Amino acid sequence: MGISRREFLKYTAASSAFMAMGVPFAMAAGKDQEVDRWVKGVCRFCGTGCGVMVGVKNKKVITVKGDPNNHNAGFLCLKGALMVPIIYAKERITQPLIRKNGKLTPASWDEAMELVVAKFKDAIAKYGVESVGYYGSGQALTEETYLASKIFKAGLKCNNVEGNPRLCMASAVGGYVTTFGKDEPCGSYDDIDAATCLFIIGSNTSECHPILFKRIAARKQADPNVKIIVVDPRRTNTARIADMHVTFKPGTDLAILNGMAHVIIQEELDDYRFHSKYVTFMDNSKQKRTFEDYVKFLEDYTPEKVEQLSGVPADTTRKMAKIFAESSATMSLWCMGINQRIRGVWANNLISNLHLLTGHIGKPGATPFSLTGQPNACGGVRDTGGLCHMLPAGRLIKKKAHRNEMEKLWGLPQDSLNPKPGLHTIAMWSALAEGKLKALLVLCTNPAQSLPNVNKYREGMSRKDNFIALIETFSDAETVKYADVVLPPAYWCEREGVFGCSERRYALVGKAIDPPGQCKPTVNILVDFALRMGVDPKLVPYKNSADVWKEWRAVARPTPYNFWGITRERLRRESGIRWPCPTEDHPGTRIRYVRGEDPNIPKDYKKKYFFYGKPDGRAVIWFRPYKGAAEEPDQAYPYVLTTGRVIDHWHTGTMTMKVPELRRSFPKAYVEVSTEDAKKMGISNGDNVLLETRRDKMVFQARVSDVCRPGLVFVPWFDAHLLINKLTKDAVDKGSKQPEFKICATKVKKA
Amino acid sequence: MAIAGLLVHTLPKDLEAVEAEIRRMPDMTTYGIHQNQYIVVVAEVPSDRMEKRVDAIQDIDGVLTIYTTYVTLEDEVPGS
Numbered sequence: 001m002g003i004s005r006r007e008f009l010k011y012t013a014a015s016s017a018f019m020a021m022g023v024p025f026a027m028a029a030g031k032d033q034e035v036d037r038w039v040k041g042v043c044r045f046c047g048t049g050c051g052v053m054v055g056v057k058n059k060k061v062i063t064v065k066g067d068p069n070n071h072n073a074g075f076l077c078l079k080g081a082l083m084v085p086i087i088y089a090k091e092r093i094t095q096p097l098i099r100k101n102g103k104l105t106p107a108s109w110d111e112a113m114e115l116v117v118a119k120f121k122d123a124i125a126k127y128g129v130e131s132v133g134y135y136g137s138g139q140a141l142t143e144e145t146y147l148a149s150k151i152f153k154a155g156l157k158c159n160n161v162e163g164n165p166r167l168c169m170a171s172a173v174g175g176y177v178t179t180f181g182k183d184e185p186c187g188s189y190d191d192i193d194a195a196t197c198l199f200i201i202g203s204n205t206s207e208c209h210p211i212l213f214k215r216i217a218a219r220k221q222a223d224p225n226v227k228i229i230v231v232d233p234r235r236t237n238t239a240r241i242a243d244m245h246v247t248f249k250p251g252t253d254l255a256i257l258n259g260m261a262h263v264i265i266q267e268e269l270d271d272y273r274f275h276s277k278y279v280t281f282m283d284n285s286k287q288k289r290t291f292e293d294y295v296k297f298l299e300d301y302t303p304e305k306v307e308q309l310s311g312v313p314a315d316t317t318r319k320m321a322k323i324f325a326e327s328s329a330t331m332s333l334w335c336m337g338i339n340q341r342i343r344g345v346w347a348n349n350l351i352s353n354l355h356l357l358t359g360h361i362g363k364p365g366a367t368p369f370s371l372t373g374q375p376n377a378c379g380g381v382r383d384t385g386g387l388c389h390m391l392p393a394g395r396l397i398k399k400k401a402h403r404n405e406m407e408k409l410w411g412l413p414q415d416s417l418n419p420k421p422g423l424h425t426i427a428m429w430s431a432l433a434e435g436k437l438k439a440l441l442v443l444c445t446n447p448a449q450s451l452p453n454v455n456k457y458r459e460g461m462s463r464k465d466n467f468i469a470l471i472e473t474f475s476d477a478e479t480v481k482y483a484d485v486v487l488p489p490a491y492w493c494e495r496e497g498v499f500g501c502s503e504r505r506y507a508l509v510g511k512a513i514d515p516p517g518q519c520k521p522t523v524n525i526l527v528d529f530a531l532r533m534g535v536d537p538k539l540v541p542y543k544n545s546a547d548v549w550k551e552w553r554a555v556a557r558p559t560p561y562n563f564w565g566i567t568r569e570r571l572r573r574e575s576g577i578r579w580p581c582p583t584e585d586h587p588g589t590r591i592r593y594v595r596g597e598d599p600n601i602p603k604d605y606k607k608k609y610f611f612y613g614k615p616d617g618r619a620v621i622w623f624r625p626y627k628g629a630a631e632e633p634d635q636a637y638p639y640v641l642t643t644g645r646v647i648d649h650w651h652t653g654t655m656t657m658k659v660p661e662l663r664r665s666f667p668k669a670y671v672e673v674s675t676e677d678a679k680k681m682g683i684s685n686g687d688n689v690l691l692e693t694r695r696d697k698m699v700f701q702a703r704v705s706d707v708c709r710p711g712l713v714f715v716p717w718f719d720a721h722l723l724i725n726k727l728t729k730d731a732v733d734k735g736s737k738q739p740e741f742k743i744c745a746t747k748v749k750k751a
Numbered sequence: 752m753a754i755a756g757l758l759v760h761t762l763p764k765d766l767e768a769v770e771a772e773i774r775r776m777p778d779m780t781t782y783g784i785h786q787n788q789y790i791v792v793v794a795e796v797p798s799d800r801m802e803k804r805v806d807a808i809q810d811i812d813g814v815l816t817i818y819t820t821y822v823t824l825e826d827e828v829p830g831s
Binding site for chain 1: 795
C-alpha cells in the first residue's frame with residue numbers, strides 16, 4: 001500500500017512527537033526517504049543545549065528535528081525547530097567587507113586580513129598590547145574561543161580577552177567559585193526528574209528554557225506531591241504551574257534568601273551533621289566564622305524584617321523556607337534575574353547557602369543549578385577561560401602556578417605569559433569609548449545592541465580613531481554599522497565543533513552542509529589572523545576544529561575539568577557527554593563532589609562529600625548582607641524597568657527575526673504594564689507609552705496584564721528598532737563585573 | 752505549506768476537552784492522548800499562519816505549553 005508524500009510527511013511529524021514521549025509509533029508505510037541524511041547537532045539558541053538532527057537533501061538543510069538520544073529526548077521548542085530559514089537568510093554575508101568612504105564594500109580575504117593585521121600591528125607598535133583586544137561569544141564554538149584566547153594570551157601576550165558571557169553568567173561563575181572553589185554546576189538536568197521541590201528564582205524558564213520547563217511540568221504532573229515555588233516579581237507563564245508564586249519588590253531577593261535561611265535554622269530544619277562536616281562559615285571579609293555567628297548574622301533577616309524590605313508576607317517566607325527544607329530533595333534553578341545584578345555573586349552564594357544549610361546537595365534531585373542563556377557560554381567561554389582574568393580549565397591569570405602550568409602546556413618559556421588580567425567587558429568597551437583601546441576583534445556577538453546603556457558604547461564604536469574587525473554572519477546585526485572590516489564565517493552546521501550546555505554536557509555540532517560564498521570556518525580565520533600577526537606557527541598548528549579539540553582535551557586533563565575521555569570519535573557517536581569524564585569508557589558525571597559519582601574523588605576517600613575546589617575540602621556558607629539595586633526608583637523616576645526575553649525570540653533577534661513565523665509572533669518590542677498602574681495612568685492595551693530613564697527615552701506600545709506587579713514594567717530586548725538597552729544601566733557587580741540589566745529606575749507615562 | 756509535529760502539554764483534567772477542541776480545527780490532526788498529559792498533533796498550515804494556529808491551541812483552557820518536535824519547510828528552501 002502506497003501513501004502520498006504529504007501523508008508520509010504527516011506520519012514523520014507524528015512519529016517525531018511519539019518518539020519524544022518514548023512511545024513506539026508504527027509508520028503505515030514508506031521509509032525514511034525524506035532526506036538524504038541526518039546530521040547530529042545542537043540547537044543554536046539557548047543554554048539548554050537541545051540535541052537536534054539536521055535533515056539534508058540535495059546539499060541543503062531542509063528540516064530540523066529533536067535528537068531523541070540527547071537530554072531533550074527529541075523535543076524542541078518552536079524556535080529550535082524553525083532554524084532552517086536562518087541558514088538561507090538573504091542577509092547572509094558571503095564575502096569579506098571593508099569600509100571605504102563610510103560604506104562596506106566587497107574585498108578579497110587577503111585584502112581584508114591584511115588590513116585587520118596592519119591595524120592591530122600599528123596599535124601594538126604605538127600603544128602596546130593593551131591597546132588591542134578580542135570580544136567573543138557564548139555562541140562561538142568551544143574550539144573557536146579556546147583558540148582566540150590562546151592567540152591573544154599566549155601569542156600576543158594580551159589579556160584583553162572577553163566575551164558576552166560576562167553579560168549573562170559571570171555572577172554564576174563568581175557564585176560557584178566562591179562557594180565551591182570551582183565553576184559549573186554540581187548537578188545536572190537529571191535532578192529535575194528526581195526533585196520533590198523545585199525552587200525557581202529569577203528565571204522565566206517557560207519562555208527562556210522551554211524544554212526544561214517541559215521537564216519540570218512533567219515532573220509535577222508525574223507526582224502531584226512535587227512542590228514548585230516560583231520567586232519572581234513577574235507572574236510569568238512559569239508561575240502557572242507553581243504551588244507558590246512569590247512576588248517581591250525588585251532587588252530585595254538577597255533579604256528574602258537570608259530570611260529563608262533564618263527560618264530554616266529557627267525551625268531546626270537545617271542539617272547540622274552535614275554543615276558541621278562539610279561547610280565553612282565565612283563573612284564578607286573572608287574571615288572564618290562559626291555557625292553561631294551565622295545565626296547572629298541572620299537576626300537581621302527575620303521574616304518580619306524581610307517583609308518590610310521586600311513586601312513578601314512573613315508567613316510566605318516561612319512557608320517557602322519550610323517547603324524548601326522539608327522536601328526530600330530540593331533543586332534550585334535560577335538565571336538572569338539573579339545574575340544580572342550588582343550583587344549577583346552574592347545572590348548566587350545565598351542560594352547555595354540554602355542547599356549547604358539543609359544538605360540538599362549531591363543527591364539525586366538535590367542541587368543548586370544555574371541556567372545559562374547561550375548555547376556555549378559554559379563549554380566555550382567559562383571552561384576554556386575565554387575571559388580577561390582566566391586561563392583554560394579554571395586556571396587564573398593572577399596565579400603564577402597556573403600561568404606556569406599553561407606555559408608548559410603551550411610550549412612557552414616560563415614566566416612569559418602576561419600576569420596582569422585584561423579589561424572586563426564594560427571596561428573594554430569603556431576603553432574603546434575613551435580612545436584607549438585602538439583595535440578590537442569581535443566574534444559572533446552583537447554588542448551594539450546587547451550592551452547596557454548602549455548609547456555610550458555605540459558612540460565609542462563610532463570613533464574614527466579605533467578599528468573594529470567583526471566576524472559576523474548577518475549584515476543587519478547592529479554592530480555591523482560600526483565595523484571597519486567584516487569577515488564572513490561559516491554558520492552553525494556549516495562547520496563542525498563543540499557546544500557545552502548548562503549541565504556540563506559537551507556535544508558535537510556536526511557539519512551538514514558547505515558554507516555559502518567565501519565564508520570560512522572561524523578556526524581557519526583565527527589561525528590566518530595569528531600567522532599574519534607573526535604568532536609562532538607552533539602555537540597554532542591547526543587545520544580544523546578537531547585539531548583544537550585534541551589540544552584542549554590535553555590542557556584540561558590535569559584539572560578537575562578532565563574530559564580526556566570525550567574524544568571526537570565519541571562525540572560523533574553519542575549525543576553529548578557530561579564532564580568530568582577522564583577515560584573513554586567513563587559514562588560522564590551526573591553529580592560532582594560526591595564519592596562514587598565524581599571521578600575526581602578517589603573511591604576510597606574517607607568522606608562521602610569532597611568539595612575539592614577549596615583547600616579544606618569544605619564548601620562555604622557566606623554571610624552576604626542585603627544590598628539593593630544600583631538605581632532604586634525615586635520620586636523623579638518612580639518605576640522599575642526590567643528586561644528579558646520572549647519565547648519566540650532569542651537575544652538580539654538577529655536570527656529569530658529572520659523566521660517569518662517567529663517575527664510575526666512578536667514583530668516588535670512592547671512594554672508590559674500592570675493592570676493597576678495602567679488604570680492609574682489611563683493606559684489601555686496598544687496605547688503608546690513613554691519610558692524615560694536617566695540614559696534615554698523611548699515609546700513602546702502597551703500590553704496591560706497582571707504579569708508585572710504594580711511599580712514594575714517589562715520590555716523584551718530582541719528588537720533592534722526599539723533598543724531597550726539605550727535605557728538600561730551599566731552598573732556592574734564588583735566581583736563578577738556583570739551589569740545590572742534587570743533593574744533601573746524609569747518614568748512611565750501615556751505618550 | 753508547513754507540516755509540524757506538536758506535543759500539546761495539558762493539565763490532566765482538561766485533556767479530553769482540549770483534544771476535542773483541537774480535533775475540530777480543520778488544519779490539525781490529533782493522534783490521541785498519551786501519558787495522561789500529552790496530545791499528539793500534526794499541523795498542516797500555510798507557513799504564514801503557523802504561529803497564529805499554534806497560538807489558537809495555546810489559548811485553549813488547560814493547555815500548559817506546546818512543544819514542536821518536527822517542522823518541514825521543504826517547499827520553502829531554495830534548491831531543495
